Amino acid sequence: MFQDASKYPIQDNAVDVLTSVYRDIITNVGEDVTRDGLLKTPERAAKAILRLTSGYQQDLQSIVNGALFESDSDQVVLVRDIEFYSLCEHHLLPFFGKCHVGYLPRGKVLGLSKVARIVDMFSRRLQIQEQLTHQVALAIQECTDAYGVGVVMDARHMCMIMRGVEKQSSSTTTSAMLGTFRQNPAARAEFLSLIASSNSSL
C-alpha cells in the first residue's frame, strides 16, 4: 500500500525548529552563521526543506480532486517525460529525472495533470527510487482501478555523483508493473515501446 499523508503531520513551529537545526549544521561544518551572507540562510534552508518534502502534507484524494472521467477507451494512456525532483532517504541528497506513467483504463480515465501531481506528491518525500516508482504505480491503480499500470523512472542520484562513488554519468532506471502490464508480456512490450518512441515532432 502507498503511504498517504495523514501519518506525517508537521508541527506549527516546524520552520523555527528547522531554522535552529540549520544554524547548528552551518556552525558544525565550520562556518560563521553570524556573518552577513549566512544570517538568513538557516531560515531559507528550513523553508526549502519543507518545500522539498511537502508531499507529506498532501493526500491522494485532494490531489485527484474528483478529476476522473468516464471513458470507454481501453487503450494505453501514457503520460511521458514527467520531470521529478526527490531526495534520497539515505543521504538527503537530490535525485531527479523523468517519469513515464501508463495505464489501461477500465471505464474511467484520470485528468492528465493529476498523473503529474501524483508523481510530484510522492517525489516530495524521502525516498529510494524503487519505492517511489512503486508508490506512484499503486496510487494510479488505486484511483483509476485500471486493468494495468506501468511506471518507469530514469534518474540521476547526486549521492552517486557529487560524493561517494562519484560516477558522473551514472543513471538508474526503475519500473513498476501492475495488473495486465505485469501478467501480459505483449501489453508490457507495447507500453515500453510507446515510452521509447520519439516525441520529437512535438
Ligand SMILES: Nc1nc2c(ncn2[C@@H]2O[C@H](COP(=O)(O)OP(=O)(O)OP(=O)(O)O)[C@@H](O)[C@H]2O)c(=O)[nH]1
Ligand atoms: N537501491 C537504491 N539505493 C540508493 C538509492 N539512493 C541511494 N542509494 C544507495 O544507498 C546506499 C547506502 O549505502 P551505505 O553504505 O549505507 O552508505 P554510504 O557509505 O554513504 O555509501 P556510498 O554511497 O557507497 O558511499 C548507497 O549504495 C547508495 O547508492 C535509491 O534510490 N535506490
Ligand SMILES: [Zn+2]
Ligand atoms: Zn543517497
